[in-house]
Amino acid sequence: MNLITNDPEKVATALAALKNVYDPEIGLNVVDLGLIYEIDFFDNRNELFVSMTLTTQFCPMGESIRDNVIQTLKQTFPGYSVEVDVTFYPPWSQENISEEGLKFLNG
Numbered sequence: 001m002n003l004i005t006n007d008p009e010k011v012a013t014a015l016a017a018l019k020n021v022y023d024p025e026i027g028l029n030v031v032d033l034g035l036i037y038e039i040d041f042f043d044n045r046n047e048l049f050v051s052m053t054l055t056t057q058f059c060p061m062g063e064s065i066r067d068n069v070i071q072t073l074k075q076t077f078p079g080y081s082v083e084v085d086v087t088f089y090p091p092w093s094q095e096n097i098s099e100e101g102l103k104f105l106n107g
Contacts, residue, residue: 007041010077014039014048017076021068024061028104030069034096037087041080048073050084053092062086 005011018036019029030036030052038051050069054062066084073082097105 003036003039005039005041007043010041011039014073014076017072018069021065021072023055023059023065025059026055026105028097028101030065032098032101032104034098034101035065035092046080048077048080048082050082051087052084053087053090055092057088 003011003015015031015036019031021030022028023030023033023035026033033055035052035054036050037053038049040049041047042049050073052066052069054065059065066086070082070084074080
């Protein structure tokens with residue numbers, strides 16, 4: 001995963017927490033599914049920005065997944081405001097799925 005970030009240490013913590021957020025239709029977490037594109041921390045303002053996508057623009061669980069990402073990051077980084085931008089550029093593809101995710105889906 002070529003995740004864009006400005007703080008690799010905090011992003012590792014964020015990604016570990018986000019492995020608990022699942023796409024309920026697929027049963028795979030948002031990290032291994034490859035839905036997270038960017039995570040940036042702005043410590044001077046206690047803000048956290050996430051750019052993510054969904055498997056389709058018409059994902060019926062999209063709002064729920066986005067809300068779960070926000071709540072998980074707020075719990076992981078108390079005192080930070082969390083902004084999540086859902087984008088469809090570049091569009092999600094199965095190539096985004098991690099090795100662990102592929103093992104899960106094919107197992």
